[in-house]
Amino acid sequence: MPTERTPGTSQGPVVGVLATITGLAAGHLIAGLVSPVSSPAVAVAGRMIDLAPTPVKEWAVSTLGTNDKPVLVGGVIVVVLALGALIGALAVRRTWLVWAGPAVLSLIAAVAAVTAPSSGSLALLPAAVTFGVGTAVLWWLLPRRPVDEPQGAPRALPRRAFLTGTAAAGVGSAAAVIGGQWFANRTTAATDVVLPRAGETLAPLSEGLSVDGLSPWTTPNADFYRVDISLLVPSVSVDDWRLSIDGLVDHPFSLTWQELTALPLIERDVTLNCVSNEVGGPYIGGARWLGVRTRDLLERAGVQAGADQVLSRSTDGFTVSTPIQALTDDRDALVAIGMNGRPLPAEHGFPARLITPGLYGYVGATKWLTQLTLTTYAQQASYWTQRGWAEQGPVKPSSRIDVPRPLARIQPGEVIVAGVAWAQHIGVARVQVRIDGGEWREATMGPDAGIDFWRQWKYVWQADSGQHTLECRVIDDNGSPQTEQRATPFPDGASGLQSVVLNVD
């Protein structure tokens, strides 16, 4: 029995918002089943990341850090809800907007989903469901003109029917979002593979220096920084996974997980840095990686003359350009499968990633790795180099003060200053500390695990009252001090000295 409608127009914006929420939630549920990255808000946010100008991305990473993605998706949702309110308000008198409004918004989501690098054949489905559900909710709850009276006053649902409908849409939305999350996560948890042992193992690293607030020498997996363009962590099953090596090679081949892990494995202690890290910033960590030498894989493929770069690709479509030299010399770049004795965590590239000692992550650390293509820089560019970042990305030697924290209030007397320093592929010889622009003084160094791994340092400072500025610099194994020349992260990494200002009571 059709519900009798009564005159009224004020619910337009509320219904518009409700229809938007219900539509997004329904799309999210379907996406959880067919393709999590195709959830409408996630897909739109994902394309915004790909299209955003480099300075915007840099700003987002430096101000929002790891929260940049939730903040972006949240922002997209807020904007869409505002548009939904507007559509609801206008559709009360312009009935065609009941389908045209959701159609335009869903079309944007559909385009975003099908143009995503990892979009599957069902990528359109969530946006289609969003359209259907959004339109249905608008049609059902919105005050509208009676069909037989196209010029008459819009009529609203009776209060009771409206409240019931609103509650149903709300509860349905919440259930759909929870269900969508559940389905999306169901596949992500499959990391319980057993790692083979390395043929060449390394002696365990010592604890290193232990000072309150100083970075541990080896970064625990759970605390390791994460930087990538993926809104959702790709979930890869080792059963379907393949690594192919192709392009300018004599014998292209591909490996299954079993085949890769049966090859000779080695362990390497390597510090990984993000080129977006500011001087003194957090995007650096040191881990023990287990993996297969890229040199062995490239030798087996037989690299042809003329190739100068390896373009590596991940399941999410991200690409990295690495000079062949760095993947074939004695630095032992790895296709890594283990991190600190565990399989790679999903966030850090499960089941396999590239680790290239001495290079920033964007030119050497492809996560969720699936392909190594031998090619030339002239022919192909990678994700970040297409966006203006430098083609070559050797890590700039630098150092960081971990304690005391900037603006800390401390008591006069003995204060422990401590931090980390790195000079990949050259080696850290010493660290020096300078107080208030005075003489450079030698810090005490923590243990050394080779030229590609960072070192901790500490310095005992006799602090007197007042405001003070602390600086540090690394001296590398060639005797060169860290440059004082300031540079921004773009286009090839930050440089300069960190200075920490603090007050001693």
Ligand SMILES: Nc1nc2c(c(=O)[nH]1)N[C@H]1C(S)=C(S)[C@@H](COP(=O)(O)O)O[C@H]1N2
């Ligand atoms: N697939 C994929 N791999 C990627 C990236 C990415 O966006 N996608 N980002 C790179 C960048 S810029 C860095 S600094 C490192 C960070 O690795 P981590 O998140 O394990 O610390 O991964 C690299 N590998």
Ligand SMILES: [Mo]
């Ligand atoms: Mo990075």
